[in-house]
Amino acid sequence: MGFFWNNLPERKDPMRLAAVPVMASLLLLAALVPAMTVTAATEAVVQVPKINLRSSPNTDSRVLAVLEKGTQTVVLDRKSGWLKVRYGDRIGYLRDRENYVRMMDSDSPEMTDITQAGKTQDDDIGRQVARSKPKMPDFPGPKREFAGVIYPMHDIALSMGVSGLVASVAIHLGDEVRQGQLLLQLDDAAQKIEAERRLVIFNNRAELNSLEKRIRRTRSLMEDVRQLYETSGSVSLDEVTRAELEFFTLQGRYDELSADKARERLEHQAAQKDQEMRRLYAPISGFITHLGVDKGEWVNPGKVLAQLVDTSSGILRLAVPESVAQPLRPGYTFPIWFEAYPETTRTSGEITFVSAAADPASGLVQVEITFDNRKLGIRPGGKGYALLPSVRIQE
Structure with a gap:
């Protein structure tokens, strides 16, 4: 069937x-x-003590926030050495360097506290966004003023890595400079001559060009001798061997000279670098607050020549009791004001650092509040105040 x-x-x-x-x-x-299933969002976890979250993918753009080590942000895009991330309700850019941030998937073992069984992927992403900037709780009860000192975002002592005679100083005390601007230069006449000498040696290809011509002729002769030996036998094997030996000798000499040219190129680059080390450029944008050198002076490596301060953002550094520091978290915002202008400069600042340890002598905990100082123009070194909850809050 x-x-x-x-x-x-x-x-x-x-x-x-x-x-x-x-x-x-x-x-x-x-x-x-x-x-086609959408994978869980990727996070960038800050690995350095502090990193700037900027409004645009360049180091001259505005600082939106200063993120502490361990802060987690949701990655939106990755391009040209920058990460576009979401941090709370802000979208900004972080430098994409391996030792600056660490990329993590939300379903990795280290992030198991983000995802839970039975939850949808949309819930996971929403939870990450909410956690990237902690939700600030309501602080009932009395508030208290805490005084602190204002510090700049960056305060850099500039020095040279080599010794030499100062040939020119392109700045004055109080000048505003841009990142990459030439500040001063040491005498580099000897280094300039050495760099030019190395360039002349590198550009000299007379022997290489001659060898190239000889190799072409020798190769043609070697091939003709081989053909005669294989077809008519009118030449001996010794003649074939001599032609091959001459060709391989010339080829070996050519390879040796090519390697010499590579070395000469590196030596020229090293000479250029040595010359470049006689110039001091601004590593950031800011103001010159100290200038301790003049034209004609001899400077040694490590000597502080100038002080460069970036006041675009300020840091109000406080010392508060443990009971006050306990509920504070990076990302919380509080009202701040400044002693010099108590009425006209009231603004808000964001906590960017809460010390994990109290000072053994005083028992106080260091807290840093970062604020945008571009419009305020508050000078570092003054006194500022923050209004913080004065009692311990159980979260």
């Missing part, structure tokens, strides 16, 4: 034929569904 049914002619059912492409499409869609 099985043989009978298996050998019946197949009926070409129109409905059955029409269903074939439909089934094939369904199978293809089912195969593609896993590949």
